[in-house]
Amino acid sequence: MELSEQNVKKQRPVHLDLHKIRFPATAIASILHRISGVIMLFAIGILLWLLNSSLTSAEGFASVQSLFDNLLMKFILWGILTALGYHLFGGIRHLIMDTGRWEELTSGIASAKALFVIALVFSVVVGIWIW
Amino acid sequence: MVTNAASFGRSGVHDFILLRASGVILACYSIFLIGFIACSAPLTFEIWQGLFSTLPMKVFTLLALIALLIHAWIGVWQVLTDYVPNTALRGVLQFIFVVTALSYLAAGIVIVWGV
16 A cells, blocks of 8 residues: 555544644743734833823823722723733743744743743732732 | 735844844833832832933833834734735735834824923
């Protein structure tokens, strides 16, 4: 039997069980990096508007400070800083991977999971800081 | 050679380097600004305005916004080429995102100019 024929006749899955298919941690790390990046592109608009108000006058600065008494504004700021933290730590992971480290399956998955933990801790710390 | 006319750099290698260089600048700026706010609590208007009135901080801020333009341009290009196969729609979206990042830079110049 030809090698190609053997390949065709060997056991293959007859259907893909979508309930059993899970994204690996590396794929989730990648998509979150993209999502957090796009979120921040919108967030910079808010931050520049706040920077402008806070620098024009003492009254403007006070109004920006009082803005953060609002629970919704606190939540938005927390969301922005969480996205920033994830993107920043994910970016550092990318730079380390550029040097040839963490490119194997096990080390790649391990560093992706470590990234989730670090980003989560940063998010909690920032949350405590804001509230 | 296939050229990527919609991206920022002239080649993939150029994009690769620019994305990382701009990322490092943005990381430094973010860490500095968060560190400054965290260390100078309670933050007053005098401290805040004093920081942005110095020339190095103005340059750093504009440098970060230029880095943001480059970083977002390449990053958005990477995301859009993966998820938006329709060339016309991708072109429109890329245009909107790049103009947004350019507007941020223009706004940033005006903001730090007056301080």
